[in-house]
């Protein structure tokens with residue numbers, strides 16, 4: 423499955439016209455978006471630009487950049503949200519969302535005990551009126567960008 427069947431590929435193919443919340447940062451291999459249906463501000467999604475449905479299918483170059491992105495995004499989330507740490511999770515099990523995607527989630531100091539660990543996913547797939555609004559996501563995107571230092575040795579963006 424790829425192309426129009428895949429939510430992430432449809433967005434990757436629209437790279438040049440994506441709003442800030444869908445293109446917080448990118449390099450030749452990865453794109454960073456704010457989760458569209460999260461109730462938790464700063465819930466980020468890290469996706470490869472190429473369709474892949476298993477981590478084992480990533481190239482060595484994609485893998486090398488992946489580690490750097492996970493750490494850089496975590497640093498930016500610490501700076502912007504005040505989180506105490508980040509959760510990094512990859513399932514890609516939902517219909518239409520088989521494209522590999524890493525959730526990078528700010529674990530806030532006041533996160534209720536019964537929502538820690540895997541149960542933080544209670545904040546995803548939120549009903550419309552509970553979601554972080556699109557304008558709020560765009561503001562977060564701008565704040566995160568300001569904390570993403572251009573440390574990538576190969577920051578070329580596609581398109």
Ligand SMILES: [Zn+2]
Pocket residue numbers: 423424425428429430431432472473474521
């Ligand atoms: Zn895809």
